[in-house]
Amino acid sequence: MAENELPPAVRMRSIVKSFGPVEVLKAVDMDIVAGEVHALAGENGAGKSTLMKVLQGVHQITSGTIQVNGEPVTIRNTADAERAGIGMVFQEFSLIPSMTVAQNIFLNREIRGTAGLVDDRAAENAARKIFDGLGVKIDPKARVSDLGTAYWQLVEIAKALSKEASVIVMDEPTASLAKHEVENLFDLIETLKKRGIAIVYISHRMDEIRRVADRITVLRDGRVVLASAVATLTAAEIIEAIIGRRLASDLVYRDRQLSGDAPILLEAKNIASNRVLKSVSLTIRAGEIVGLAGLMGSGRTEFARVVAGMDRPTQGTLSIDGKMVRFATPIAAQQAGVALIPEDRREQGLVLEHSVADNLTLPVLDRMKAGGFLSMRKLRDATEDLVTRFAVKASDPYAPISQLSGGNQQKVVVAKWINTNPRILVMDEPTSGVDIGTKTEILDIVRDFASRGNAVLFISSELPELLAVADSIVVIRQGRSDLPLVRTDIVSEEQLQLTIQGDAA
Amino acid sequence: MTSATTITRPALVSRVMTRLDWRSNIIYIAFVIVFILFAIFLGSDGFLSTNNMLNIVRQTATISIMAVAMTFVIAAAEIDLSVGSIAGLASVVTAMTTTQFGLVPGIVAGILAGAIIGAINGGLVALLKVPSFLVTLGMLGLAAGLAQWITSSAPQPITDRIYVMIFGGGDFGPVPGMLVWTVVAVALGWLVMNRTGFGRKVLATGGNPTAAAYTGIRTARIKFSVLLISGIAAAIAGMLYAGRLESGRFQWGQGDELTVIAAVILGGTSLFGGRGAIIGTLFGSLFMGLINNGLILAGLEVAQQQVVRGAIIIAAVALSRKK
Ligand SMILES: Nc1ncnc2c1ncn2[C@@H]1O[C@H](COP(=O)(O)OP(=O)(O)OP(=O)(O)O)[C@@H](O)[C@H]1O
Numbered sequence: 040m041a042e043n044e045l046p047p048a049v050r051m052r053s054i055v056k057s058f059g060p061v062e063v064l065k066a067v068d069m070d071i072v073a074g075e076v077h078a079l080a081g082e083n084g085a086g087k088s089t090l091m092k093v094l095q096g097v098h099q100i101t102s103g104t105i106q107v108n109g110e111p112v113t114i115r116n117t118a119d120a121e122r123a124g125i126g127m128v129f130q131e132f133s134l135i136p137s138m139t140v141a142q143n144i145f146l147n148r149e150i151r152g153t154a155g156l157v158d159d160r161a162a163e164n165a166a167r168k169i170f171d172g173l174g175v176k177i178d179p180k181a182r183v184s185d186l187g188t189a190y191w192q193l194v195e196i197a198k199a200l201s202k203e204a205s206v207i208v209m210d211e212p213t214a215s216l217a218k219h220e221v222e223n224l225f226d227l228i229e230t231l232k233k234r235g236i237a238i239v240y241i242s243h244r245m246d247e248i249r250r251v252a253d254r255i256t257v258l259r260d261g262r263v264v265l266a267s268a269v270a271t272l273t274a275a276e277i278i279e280a281i282i283g284r285r286l287a288s289d290l291v292y293r294d295r296q297l298s299g300d301a302p303i304l305l306e307a308k309n310i311a312s313n314r315v316l317k318s319v320s321l322t323i324r325a326g327e328i329v330g331l332a333g334l335m336g337s338g339r340t341e342f343a344r345v346v347a348g349m350d351r352p353t354q355g356t357l358s359i360d361g362k363m364v365r366f367a368t369p370i371a372a373q374q375a376g377v378a379l380i381p382e383d384r385r386e387q388g389l390v391l392e393h394s395v396a397d398n399l400t401l402p403v404l405d406r407m408k409a410g411g412f413l414s415m416r417k418l419r420d421a422t423e424d425l426v427t428r429f430a431v432k433a434s435d436p437y438a439p440i441s442q443l444s445g446g447n448q449q450k451v452v453v454a455k456w457i458n459t460n461p462r463i464l465v466m467d468e469p470t471s472g473v474d475i476g477t478k479t480e481i482l483d484i485v486r487d488f489a490s491r492g493n494a495v496l497f498i499s500s501e502l503p504e505l506l507a508v509a510d511s512i513v514v515i516r517q518g519r520s521d522l523p524l525v526r527t528d529i530v531s532e533e534q535l536q537l538t539i540q541g542d543a544a
Numbered sequence: 545m546t547s548a549t550t551i552t553r554p555a556l557v558s559r560v561m562t563r564l565d566w567r568s569n570i571i572y573i574a575f576v577i578v579f580i581l582f583a584i585f586l587g588s589d590g591f592l593s594t595n596n597m598l599n600i601v602r603q604t605a606t607i608s609i610m611a612v613a614m615t616f617v618i619a620a621a622e623i624d625l626s627v628g629s630i631a632g633l634a635s636v637v638t639a640m641t642t643t644q645f646g647l648v649p650g651i652v653a654g655i656l657a658g659a660i661i662g663a664i665n666g667g668l669v670a671l672l673k674v675p676s677f678l679v680t681l682g683m684l685g686l687a688a689g690l691a692q693w694i695t696s697s698a699p700q701p702i703t704d705r706i707y708v709m710i711f712g713g714g715d716f717g718p719v720p721g722m723l724v725w726t727v728v729a730v731a732l733g734w735l736v737m738n739r740t741g742f743g744r745k746v747l748a749t750g751g752n753p754t755a756a757a758y759t760g761i762r763t764a765r766i767k768f769s770v771l772l773i774s775g776i777a778a779a780i781a782g783m784l785y786a787g788r789l790e791s792g793r794f795q796w797g798q799g800d801e802l803t804v805i806a807a808v809i810l811g812g813t814s815l816f817g818g819r820g821a822i823i824g825t826l827f828g829s830l831f832m833g834l835i836n837n838g839l840i841l842a843g844l845e846v847a848q849q850q851v852v853r854g855a856i857i858i859a860a861v862a863l864s865r866k867k
């Protein structure tokens with residue numbers, strides 16, 4: 040390739056970044072070459088987002104050098120990064136929900152018309168042109184809050200493109216995408232590559248990395264432990280670099296010897312709701328993990344909300360322990376032993392301004408009392424226990440949770456709800472953004488939880504993990520459920536994928 | 545499948561929008577209903593006379609001007625509780641300076657008083673990250689006390705005819721000066737909010753501060769600016785009080801902050817930031833004036849007026865809230 044003649048689009052050398060006394064990046068080197076997809080991998084908290092935020096001017100480097108096209112640059116703020124041609128699709132939601140798509144794309148770089156006034160019409164046309172070039176259909180006049188999550192990313196990509204970025208960083212772009220949306224994104228990445236744009240692709244998913252990436256850099260504890268072409272590596276080698284050891288338990292199903300006559304804990308019959316649900320039925324026995332599969336928008340999340348008492352069914356019945364229940368509120372559901380780990384941690388799962396400790400103990404404050412008042416000692420012990428058990432990487436459990444890396448925030452959500460000792464646990468995409476090592480640990484925790492006679496409803500778009508954990512799988516299509524697939528019904532991942540797509544494909 | 549419906553506007557979005565619009569446009573509906581009710585029941589008391597209509601505009605001009613500025617503050621997800629007190633302070637500062645040093649120094653001093661307090665509010669919020677609720681709550685007492693202190697609680701008469709002309713006493717032909725002030729403030733506010741980069745930055749800061757910062761917007765600077773603007777607008781309102789009533793008094797503007805904030809929220813601006821409806825604000829403010837006027841014409845006592853006004857505000861705000 041032309042790597043030897045041309046300088047790389049971005050060359051980072053000995054990048055160090057500290058937050059106060061905590062050194063997050065320790066002399067990191069990375070080259071990003073025009074027209075390549077460069078995967079950036081590593082455990083939760085390894086420093087991936089931080090490295091890219093430094094490049095984007097959100098954080099300033101403590102020391103080190105950055106060259107863009109061979110020229111040394113100083114990136115002090117996002118304007119500097121923009122001038123250097125670097126755009127980023129952030130891991131955390133970074134659009135203004137109350138503004139339109141076009142207004143978001145051109146935020147802080149508004150197109151001016153007569154008398155220097157902002158010209159929304161021109162912005163809408165420009166946005167439409169970008170979307171046309173990408174082959175996606177989004178109305179530039181639509182308000183972002185009215186768009187589905189899948190479109191947020193596209194808007195952010197368009198925003199980066201509108202800045203004529205030559206390097207686009209995508210931080211876990213598929214974490215909230217369904218399978219076919221991931222395919223669309225990959226097509227898009229292909230298009231961008233052809234235009235000579237370099238893409239940094241941060242992901243925890245091996246299959247994606249091996250599919251789209253040309254080269255990979257792996258970080259561990261703020262250091263580069265692997266930098267190589269992807270084609271020469273096996274998935275196992277990449278995983279080993281990421282977690283620093285061989286993965287003890289890979290994503291494989293482990294038969295937990297369920298007895299078919301265990302009591303039925305949760306039974307849903309022909310559930311319909313105002314939203315998408317038309318007719319969903321399933322049963323979960325004590326000790327069983329039922330996987331719920333389906334496309335985005337098929338009604339998985341809506342079903343979870345009904346079980347957790349957040350929405351009321353318009354038809355059908357829900358029974359727990361054989362007794363029919365009608366939850367008026369989520370609290371009623373909680374009292375009946377149902378806990379929901381919601382899909383979007385930032386909007387529903389966490390109080391971002393509060394500390395890790397506060398978030399972890401919030402649902403169980405009643406158990407933290409001594410003589411009518413909260414016991415600081417109980418709170419501290421409970422926090423320490425959970426942080427170790429779930430391997431939450433937090434330099435200070437009393438610092439705001441917003442400072443944690445994305446994957447570690449997700450671990451806190453899972454820990455928080457499992458700790459409430461529910462009997463029926465509903466998990467909606469619980470491992471979104473969680474690294475591969477921790478993912479296997481979370482799956483172990485879920486298995487262990489079920490084996491103690493509890494019921495788990497596990498919703499996931501990631502089939503390998505669903506296949507690894509679920510004892511049976513129910514597929515929902517357009518608000519209707521099929522008969523459950525037991526393990527022997529499932530031939531292969533591909534075949535399951537086809538079933539999920541069904542007539543929607 | 546959801547995805548497809550979400551982006552084709554005619555289908556889902558417009559349906560959602562009409563529902564939202566109904567809620568965020570509640571002020572216009574409320575305005576029309578109350579107007580018709582008053583016209584029917586108070587028509588014989590002179591409610592519909594041109595003079596009474598112009599009176600409503602005159603009396604609401606100060607509220608409207610402060611409310612336009614407050615729309616920016618609230619759109620940036622901040623609040624300014626000190627506007628009423630700033631108005632009172634500016635009214636006495638401008639009156640005393642005009643009497644002692646003349647017209648121009650008087651005008652400058654009045655505006656400066658508001659700018660300084662606004663800058664202190666903004667500085668504390670932007671630099672020290674103190675919540676604006678606390679800063680301006682403190683400033684509410686501080687500015688009111690200061691105004692009372694420097695005047696020893698005495699009214700400060702204004703005899704300068706030109707001052708009185710400019711600040712609200714005068715008319716341009718049939719058009720009251722107060723109406724001109726209102727129109728200018730609203731037009732300027734609308735333009736800045738909807739057609740300038742500054743307006744966008746304000747909305748972005750209130751809508752999602754992290755995203756705004758990632759996009760290179762200096763959110764601290766925006767917070768400073770909106771509170772500074774609010775202070776200046778409040779000072780102008782105070783000078784309009786002084787002009788219309790031909791004196792500066794520490795009591796002018798007392799309690800206005802509540803009317804102003806209610807007008808903004810009624811107008812459809814979200815208390816959580818990210819949205820700013822200037823025209824809505826104008827109607828919110830006119831609505832408040834309308835109710836005041838009608839209740840007085842109806843012969844209600846001050847105490848009764850307060851009760852009815854409070855109830856109407858709660859009802860309208862409750863209706864205008866998104867679910
Ligand atoms: N603003 C901040 N203040 C203090 N510490 C921070 C801040 N931002 C990140 N950190 C810390 O830096 C470390 C690296 O975080 P970073 O977000 O880069 O991880 P990551 O590799 O992106 O992880 P993930 O896969 O979970 O997203 C974490 O330990 C995190 O707690």
Ligand SMILES: [Mg+2]
Nearest residue numbers: 088130444445
């Ligand atoms: Mg990250």
